[in-house]
Amino acid sequence: SQKIEQNSEALNIQEGKTATLTCNYTNYSPAYLQWYRQDPGRGPVFLLLIRENEKEKRKERLKVTFDTTLKQSLFHITASQPADSATYLCALLTRTGNQFYFGTGTSLTVIP
Amino acid sequence: GAVVSQHPSRVICKSGTSVKIECRSLDFQATTMFWYRQFPKQSLMLMATSNEGSKATYEQGVEKDKFLINHASLTLSTLTVTSAHPEDSSFYICSAREAALIGTQYFGPGTRLLVL
Numbered sequence: 001s002q003k004i005e006q007n008s009e010a011l012n013i014q015e016g017k018t019a020t021l022t023c024n025y026t027n028y029s030p031a032y033l034q035w036y037r038q039d040p041g042r043g044p045v046f047l048l049l050i051r052e053n054e055k056e057k058r059k060e061r062l063k064v065t066f067d068t069t070l071k072q073s074l075f076h077i078t079a080s081q082p083a084d085s086a087t088y089l090c091a092l093l094t095r096t097g098n099q100f101y102f103g104t105g106t107s108l109t110v111i112p
Numbered sequence: 113g114a115v116v117s118q119h120p121s122r123v124i125c126k127s128g129t130s131v132k133i134e135c136r137s138l139d140f141q142a143t144t145m146f147w148y149r150q151f152p153k154q155s156l157m158l159m160a161t162s163n164e165g166s167k168a169t170y171e172q173g174v175e176k177d178k179f180l181i182n183h184a185s186l187t188l189s190t191l192t193v194t195s196a197h198p199e200d201s202s203f204y205i206c207s208a209r210e211a212a213l214i215g216t217q218y219f220g221p222g223t224r225l226l227v228l
Contacts, residue, residue, distance in 0.1 A: 036219075043118075043205045043219035044156070089155060099146065100207075100217060102155045 002027040004103040006090060012109045013080055021075040021106045023090035028101065030092035033066055035075050038087045038105070047088075048075075052095075080110045114140045116208050118220035125196055126228055132192045133223045135206030141186040142208035146217065147179075150203045162189045196227040 007022035023033070031052050036044035050057045050066045050073065057064045063076040077084050087107045091100040115138040125131050135145055143164050148156040160181050162168045168181035178200075180192040189208075193200050203224055207217040 034216075041203070041222070041224065043116075043207075043222040046216065046218060049216060098144065099158055099161055101158075104155050 002101070004028070004090065004092065004101055006088075006103040006106045008106060009104070010107045010109070012111060015080060015082060015110050015112050017080055019077040019080045019084070019108055019110070021088050021090075021108065023073040023075070023103050025071050025092060025103075028071075028092055029094055030068075031095040032093040033064075033073050034091045034093075034100070035062075035064055035073075036089045036091065038089060040087075044089055077108075082110045082112050085109045114138075114208070114210065114218040116142075116206065116218045116220040118206055118223050120223060121221060122224045122226075124226045124228065127197055128195055130192055130194045131196055131225060132190055133204055133206075133225075135189045135191070135208065135220050137187045137208040137218070140208075140210045142189075142210065143186065144209045145183055145189040146207045146209075147181060147189075147191050148205045148207070150205060150222075156205060159191075193225065196225070198227045201225055201227045 004025045013019050034049045035047045038044040048064045050064050061078045065074045087105045089105045090103040093100050117136045119134045145162045147159045150156050158171050159174045160168045160170045162181050162183040164183050164186050170176045183189040203222050205222040207219045209217045
């Protein structure tokens with residue numbers, strides 16, 4: 001069966017450290033993989049997109065890697081801040097599909 | 113980035129009434145819009161895919177007569193929850209995709225529906 005799993009339901013880290021979130025998928029062939037941030041009661045906000053032929057993408061303190069052999073994407077937030085506390089979702093779009101499939105989300109809390 | 117709006121942001125209605133939610137892409141043309149439903153502490157569940165000028169494609173288990181979708185223009189899609197019941201209470205989110213950017217979608221802020 002097809003699954004998209006994000007490492008843990010909740011992740012707590014100390015301010016200033018690097019947060020690493022994991023997105024693993026099975027039985028998908030994604031052409032694109034995205035990461036979103038969602039705050040309570042709000043819609044997801046797009047952060048980064050990475051294509052299947054890309055290994056890494058960076059944007060300010062954010063870094064995404066994509067390993068199609070391991071079927072895994074890692075999302076890093078360096079120098080984390082309490083304002084980074086939110087739920088982070090990964091989503092993938094297959095080569096043949098028209099829709100995005102979402103992971104279960106990881107709730108990140110950055111402790112001051 | 114691109115902006116997607118939703119209206120209303122919150123609605124409370126009586127059981128049996130119908131509720132319409134609007135989703136607009138404000139600064140781009142969206143050939144495809146998606147409607148999601150999200151329960152507390154859960155991920156987004158795709159309900160239907162809406163293409164401008166054609167009928168929506170519903171996901172398995174989603175009643176098309178219950179959740180009416182209209183995508184009348186490149187900037188507007190509506191979701192109407194007909195004869196709403198308490199179990200329809202949820203957070204409804206739309207997203208829109210630009211025609212030229214197949215790998216990207218932008219989400220609206222969501223609509224909280226409470227059916228009494």
